[in-house]
Amino acid sequence: MTNRERIGKLEAERDLTDSGFLQLLQNLTPEDRELLAARAGAVRERVYGNAVYVRGLIEFSNICRNDCYYCGIRKSNAKVDRYRLTGQEIMDCVREGYGLGFRTFVLQGGEDVWFTKERMASVIRRIKEEFPDCAVTLSLGERTREEYECWRRAGADRYLLRHETADEEHYRSLHPPGMNLPRRRECLYVLRETGYQTGAGFMVGSPGQTWDNLISDLRFLQQLRPHMIGIGPFLAHRDTPFAGEPDGSYELTLTLLSILRLMFPGVLLPATTALGTIAPDGRERGLLAGANVLMPNLSPVRVRDKYELYDNKLSTGAESAQCMEELRRRVEAVGFRIVTDRGDSRTDLPEGPKAYKT
Ligand code: 5AD
Numbered sequence: 001m002t003n004r005e006r007i008g009k010l011e012a013e014r015d016l017t018d019s020g021f022l023q024l025l026q027n028l029t030p031e032d033r034e035l036l037a038a039r040a041g042a043v044r045e046r047v048y049g050n051a052v053y054v055r056g057l058i059e060f061s062n063i064c065r066n067d068c069y070y071c072g073i074r075k076s077n078a079k080v081d082r083y084r085l086t087g088q089e090i091m092d093c094v095r096e097g098y099g100l101g102f103r104t105f106v107l108q109g110g111e112d113v114w115f116t117k118e119r120m121a122s123v124i125r126r127i128k129e130e131f132p133d134c135a136v137t138l139s140l141g142e143r144t145r146e147e148y149e150c151w152r153r154a155g156a157d158r159y160l161l162r163h164e165t166a167d168e169e170h171y172r173s174l175h176p177p178g179m180n181l182p183r184r185r186e187c188l189y190v191l192r193e194t195g196y197q198t199g200a201g202f203m204v205g206s207p208g209q210t211w212d213n214l215i216s217d218l219r220f221l222q223q224l225r226p227h228m229i230g231i232g233p234f235l236a237h238r239d240t241p242f243a244g245e246p247d248g249s250y251e252l253t254l255t256l257l258s259i260l261r262l263m264f265p266g267v268l269l270p271a272t273t274a275l276g277t278i279a280p281d282g283r284e285r286g287l288l289a290g291a292n293v294l295m296p297n298l299s300p301v302r303v304r305d306k307y308e309l310y311d312n313k314l315s316t317g318a319e320s321a322q323c324m325e326e327l328r329r330r331v332e333a334v335g336f337r338i339v340t341d342r343g344d345s346r347t348d349l350p351e352g353p354k355a356y357k358t
Helices: 003-013 018-026 030-048 087-100 117-130 145-153 168-174 181-193 211-224 250-263 273-278 282-289 301-306 321-333
Strands: 051-054 056-061 104-109 135-139 158-160 197-204 228-233 337-339
Touching: 003 018, 003 030, 003 250, 018 211, 018 250, 030 250, 030 282, 051 321, 056 087, 087 104, 087 117, 087 321, 104 117, 104 158, 117 135, 117 145, 145 181, 158 228, 168 181, 181 197, 181 211, 197 211, 197 250, 211 250, 228 250, 228 273, 250 273, 250 282, 273 282, 282 321, 321 337
Parallel strands: 051 337, 056 104, 104 135, 135 158, 158 197, 197 228
Antiparallel strands: none
16 A cells, blocks of 8 residues: 555545554655645644634643653752742733633643642632633643542633653653553543543654554544644753753654544644744644644743743744734634634544535
8 A cells, every 4th residue: 555545544534554554654755744734634624614723821830740751840850940820810811811812721730739629620710700701721730530520610621631652661761650651541531521621642752752652642542532632742851851852853743733633533633832843834834734723822921931841942922822913924824714712622523524524
C-alpha cells in the first residue's frame, strides 16, 4: 500500500493498523503531508465549517506539587517566581475576557493544593453566576473523584488533562517515581464519567519518545474518545532535567494534528501555544492541518512570563487575548473565521464522514 492509499483509508475508516500508522509516519513525503493536511482540512470543514473557536486562558497559579522532568514550573525549579491569583483577580480576567468576546474560560494551573475543593468550587460558581452563557474549562491536574464531581456540580463544563504519553515505561521516564500512567488514565475516565467534556493529549518529540509510543497515544485516544485533544511539540526548558534535549518536530506535530482530525472528525483540536512558539506561523499551519481551536493568553500581564513551561513560551502578540484584532486578521488570512460562542465539541454526533454531509 502507498501512503496515498493509507491516507485514503484513514479518512474512510478513521483507523489504520499499527503497521499502517508506522509506515505512514516513517515514510512521509512532503506531498503526503500536504495530502494529509488537505484531507484533514476537508473533514474539519464538514464538521465545523471555517469556524475557529477561541478560549481565554487564565494561568491562575504556577505553584505545583509535581516534579515532571520536562516542565519549567516543576516543584524543584527554585528559580521560578511563584504566584497565585486571588478569586478577585481571576474574576477581573474573566470580565476583561468577556468584553473581548470570549465565551469559554480555561482555568489552568499547576497542581496547587491551596485551591481546595471548596475554594475552586467558589471560583467556578462566581464565574457561572456572573456569566451563565460561558463555558468553564478546568486544567489543574490529578485530583480526587469527589473534587471533580464537586466542581462539575459547581458548573465546570470541561476538563483538560493531557495523558502526556500512553506508554508506561515512557511515562516513567518523563515523571518522577510517585506519578504513574494508571492513575492518569483513571482520572481521565472519572472525568468522562462525571460528565465533563474531557480533553487528553500528549507532547510530540518528548525525550525518548518512539514511533510505537505515538501509536500507543493514538490507541489510547481511541479507547478514551475524548472531546478535546491537545498536542504540541516538546520544547526544552533550561532549568529542568531535560535542558539541552532536542525540541520536538514542528512537521511531525502538524502531521499528527491531521491524523487526529481524520481519526476523530468532531474533536476540538487546538493549535497550541507550543506550536505557535516553535514557528512564527505555527498557529496558522495548525489550523490548516486540521486544528479548530485557539487559546489566547488572558492572564494578568505581570504574571505571564512566570508561567514558563518551556523556554521562550509566547504570551504576546497574537498569543495575547488583548490582541484579538491581530489574531482575527491572521486567522482570516488563511480562510478561517473566529467565532465567539461557547464552541462545544461535536464528538457526540454520529462519527463518520457521511454523517456530516450538509
Ligand atoms: N514542552 C512542551 N509542552 C510542555 N508542557 C509542559 N512542559 C512542556 C514542555 N517543556 C505541556 C504538558 C502539559 C501542558 C500544560 O503543557 O503537556 O500537560
